Amino acid sequence: MSTNSSFNFRVDKSKKTVYVTKEFAAGLSLVWDAFTKKELLDQWWAPKPFLSKTKVMEFKVGGRRFYAMVSPEGKQMWQLQQYTSITPKTNFKFLSVFADEDQTPHLPGSDWDLSFTEENGRTKVDISIYNESLERMERMMVMGFKEGFTATLNELDSILTSLK
Amino acid sequence: MRRDIFQAIADPTRRAIISLIAVQAMTPNAIAENFNTTRQAVSKHLRILTECELVSQEQQGREIYYSLEINKLKELDKWLEQYRTLWENRFDQLDNLLSTIK
Numbered sequence: 001m002s003t004n005s006s007f008n009f010r011v012d013k014s015k016k017t018v019y020v021t022k023e024f025a026a027g028l029s030l031v032w033d034a035f036t037k038k039e040l041l042d043q044w045w046a047p048k049p050f051l052s053k054t055k056v057m058e059f060k061v062g063g064r065r066f067y068a069m070v071s072p073e074g075k076q077m078w079q080l081q082q083y084t085s086i087t088p089k090t091n092f093k094f095l096s097v098f099a100d101e102d103q104t105p106h107l108p109g110s111d112w113d114l115s116f117t118e119e120n121g122r123t124k125v126d127i128s129i130y131n132e133s134l135e136r137m138e139r140m141m142v143m144g145f146k147e148g149f150t151a152t153l154n155e156l157d158s159i160l161t162s163l164k
Numbered sequence: 165m166r167r168d169i170f171q172a173i174a175d176p177t178r179r180a181i182i183s184l185i186a187v188q189a190m191t192p193n194a195i196a197e198n199f200n201t202t203r204q205a206v207s208k209h210l211r212i213l214t215e216c217e218l219v220s221q222e223q224q225g226r227e228i229y230y231s232l233e234i235n236k237l238k239e240l241d242k243w244l245e246q247y248r249t250l251w252e253n254r255f256d257q258l259d260n261l262l263s264t265i266k
Contacts (some may be wrong), residue, residue: 026262030262
């Protein structure tokens with residue numbers, strides 16, 4: 001486990017958005033490739049013991065990545081990412097939805113926005129994930145993609161701390 | 165109907181109620197005074213929170229006081245912590261990958 005001093009994770013309940021920031025000790029081109037090429041993505045996207053299996057990936061506006069998170073028992077959870085905007089080595093956006101094995105999307109989805117900046121040979125990636133539906137947020141939580149409500153909990157935390 | 169904690173916090177009024185009764189146990193009337201909504205609506209929210217086991221009731225004289233079940237709320241922390249951990253693990257893997265393909 002590396003030290004995660006360059007890692008930041010934050011949830012803004014009022015904006016229904018999760019923010020994840022991370023700085024990598026690698027150049028921009030390499031990091032961009034790791035996020036946009038399926039053979040690299042599949043090597044790190046799924047947290048162990050899950051596996052990421054990308055079935056289709058067309059990295060272009062209007063294109064998609066269709067992939068499964070495969071559990072150790074072999075259960076496949078399909079997801080579809082539809083690219084809506086690409087500015088090479090700077091930013092890309094996609095709509096992420098749960099899907100069937102036959103690529104039927106289950107709306108609503110979440111809007112992802114990923115920005116890449118390089119400084120002194122290190123690359124910072126800023127990710128925001130916006131969920132329109134609270135119900136979907138819950139579902140993402142239950143599926144291991146748990147988003148939301150940190151702000152509420154932080155409020156509560158401070159209340160609880162003040163009571164101690 | 166089976167309810168869970170995510171349903172409890174899916175509604176902004178219920179989140180506000182949770183924050184209120186985290187400080188002290190309150191009667192439905194006292195809770196309702198904090199909202200521009202009917203007493204009936206607040207009662208409905210309290211019923212849902214009760215079914216989710218997020219709040220408990222205690223009769224004191226003629227009044228019922230609602231208080232927060234702190235331990236139940238910690239389940240949420242666990243979920244969020246897991247999501248955060250997911251990203252940490254994911255990025256640790258990418259750190260390793262980047263160092264090998266440089």
